[in-house]
Amino acid sequence: MRIALRPLLRYQRTVDLVVAGVFGLFSIVIELGPGGVVSNLGAFLFVALMTAAFAFRRLQPGVALLLAWAGACVQMGFLRDPSPTDVVVFVVLYVSAAYGSRRVFWAGFVSALVGAAVASAYVVLRGVDGVFNPNSLFAVLAVLLASGFAFLLAWVTGALVRTAHRAAANAAAQRAAEEATVAEQERVRIARDMHDVVAHSLAVVIAQADGARYAAAQDPAVATQALATISSTARAALGDVRLLLTQLRHSQADGPQPTLADVETLYAQVRAAGVDLQVSVEPPPDGEPPAAVQLALYRILQEALTNALRHGADRRAVVRFAWHPDQVELTVGNRRVIGAAPPSSAGHGLIGMRERAQLVGGTLSAQPEGDGFVVRASLPIGTPS
Secondary structure, X not given: OOOOOOOOOHHHHHHHHXXXXXXXXXXXXXXXXXXXXXXXXXXXXXXXXXXXXXXXXXXXXXXXXXXHHHHHHHHHHOOOOXXXXXXXXXXXXXXXXXXXXXXXXXXXXXXXXXXXXXXXHHHHHXXXXXOOOOOOHHHHHHHHHHHHHHHHHHHHHHHHHHHHHHHHHHHHHHHHHHHXXXXXXXXXXXXXXXXXXXXXXXXXXXXXXXXXXXXXXXXXXXXXXXXXXXXXXXXXXXXXXHHXXXXXXOOOOOOOOOOHHHHXXXXXXXXXXXXXXXXXXXXXXXXXXXXXXXXXXXXXXXXXXXXXXXXXXXXXXEEEEEEOOOEEEEEEEEEEOOOOOOOOOOOHHHHHHHXXXXXXXXXXXXXXXXXXXXXXXXXXXXXXX
8 A cells, every 4th residue: 555645845855854864863872872783782773763753754644653653662672761762752643643644643642542551551660760669559640640641742732733734724725715706706797897898889880880881872971970980889898898908907996887877878879879769767866876786777778778789670679767765677678579589598698687686686587578578677776875
């Protein structure tokens, strides 16, 4: 079975190896006793295993835990006394809880409990320097509590670090998700605005171009007027597109957005395209509605008139505003070609109109009614300013 290694940077691996090497040199100096290699075989094995555990502590906490257990077994098997080299045990318990997998995490917890019991029994039974009496129950309990507290303290400290890292990772993931959501909403908004501007402007330009082509031979003045309308509409659309592209390139506040004061210009563009447009406002508004509602109404009206211009059976459209104390109702209707499919409900235009209505807490329906196609929007306005 392949052992998975934790992803570490090159400098981290280098630091771990260098520190482990220095630790091994100091440990061998401390552990070596008088005599030759044979008499110090236990010291060499013990230091080698503990140094390896120290080197692997961050790269593979599970391997480090096994090496630390092996080193402890060698220490007890050669009847060696506890020494400063045993500090590796606390380091390994810490990293097993902080960086190990779920299995290594709980293996470290079990090791802390079992290791405390084994270490206590070994120290008491060995009677180091005659300090502890194996027949003394108090000595056994004292060593067990002390070693258990020390081992569990190292493991719990690692567990707290693990929890802090996980909380930081969750917070970072949440921030990334929120930023992605905001970016997606901004892209959708810009795409919606781009569709509204381009679709409406191109519909007007196409209608004017067709009219100018047919009228050029009979009435050059009409053709000239159509070309002027095409020029002004294209220039306005170009300005709106440049504004949207500027917002897309830079994280800036929204630029100037159309309001209800601009609907007359919209009416003029549609009428210039040859549409017989009838507008009624009944009852009139008591004051100025919120800016978000004005923008939604303008864009919905713009898209509805664009659809009427593109899909209508004739050049007639009816717009009706009904202002109430708590809401405004917008109705846009036109005749449709009998037998022709209505505008697709999955198209960007109808989806954009519904989204704009929903953003301000309103509703919108767009469907065939008899021989016509009607768009109805109801938007809450609260108390007009």
